Amino acid sequence: MELPVKAPPVSGAQKTSYRLETKNLSYKLCSKLDELDFICCGGAPRRSPRFILRDVNCAASPGEITAIAGPSGAGKTTLLEILSGKISPRKVSGQVLVNSQPMNARHFRRISGYVTQDDSLFPLLTVKETLLYSALLRLPGGKKDAANRAWTQHQLFM
Template identity: 40%
Template sequence: MSGTPKDSMEMVPSCSSSSSKEQVYTTQTSRHSLDGEVSSGSTAGSFTVTNLTRTLDMQFENLSYAVKTGIIKKEQKTILKSVSGEFKAGELTAIMGPSGAGKSTLLDVLSGYIENFNGKLSVNGLPIDNKAFRRQSAYIMQDSNLQPLLTVKEAMHFSSSLKIGDEMSKENKRIRVEGIIKAIGLQNATKTLTGQLSGGQLKRLAIALELVNNPPVMFFDEPTTGLDSSMSFQCISLLKQLSHQGRTIIW
């Protein structure tokens, strides 16, 4: 994979491959330089930085992945080749490269959706446990497939029931859901059907649904796709706030 640095961004080659033609460039933002305020309530169900039970750093070395392209000759096409790097808690990291370079595939590998890869993947320096990691991470894809006949509030409560279950009381789940809705900027759309939301609202709802169990790691596949420049700016600002709370944010 390759990326062409742009004047408006500082490009950091923290994810690299053994070949200069397949380098993945990322831009990172320190947790200390982020803008945006974080709420500081003390309620058990509140959506605050203090609710993160742990922070996670990800390391990966020599990740390679290939797919079969031929039935008879069993030919293979290499999608990723010897990609290495690290993602740190409290940082927003963007994986950049041209269309078809393998960015989405790398996210699929890192998030555990692809398991038949070669290379080493670890969390906080320890070999990754895919099942446990997927419980502690969230992956927001381009197509969120939200239920169009549910209201925003109904979708949030349904998500909290699935992701939290009986680990939290109904009252604390309600408080958390309301806190996330407010933090994400959807408090005026709680009774709106998801099928009637704007593109920007849909993106925010997709993120809100994954925040109910407060994951320390979040992956985003093309989060600004389909948004205008104003909505894209708001989306990136939201991702910055999430990383400011100590999360590892990769997109």
């Protein structure tokens, strides 16, 4: 089965497209001891920092399928956690841009979804029921709005 290159159109709904981009994105691992030494003593870390990501430049455009590949420990999950706003932008150097503007992580988490590697679906719920449950937890507006949103998302995947 071949995957579609473009997302199917949603009838009656005007959707905003988003282009996600990184410029010179770096993230380094800093131990709690190094942070404490820097804050309390004003000194530099004792050993050179270990970079998880260094100068990463990438882009994901609307309607395209984008793959992130690499060996175990290469930083794929860390990159996705930064892009999804799970890692604070204050801990990252470089830029994460949404439609050429700096990403507002809080807003972006509300308009995007992040599917982890581990199965996070409830085994006794259907996909639609899982989407409805998530929408009820995350969206204001009550059950009717959540049901409409879950149905729209369900239609995209079916």
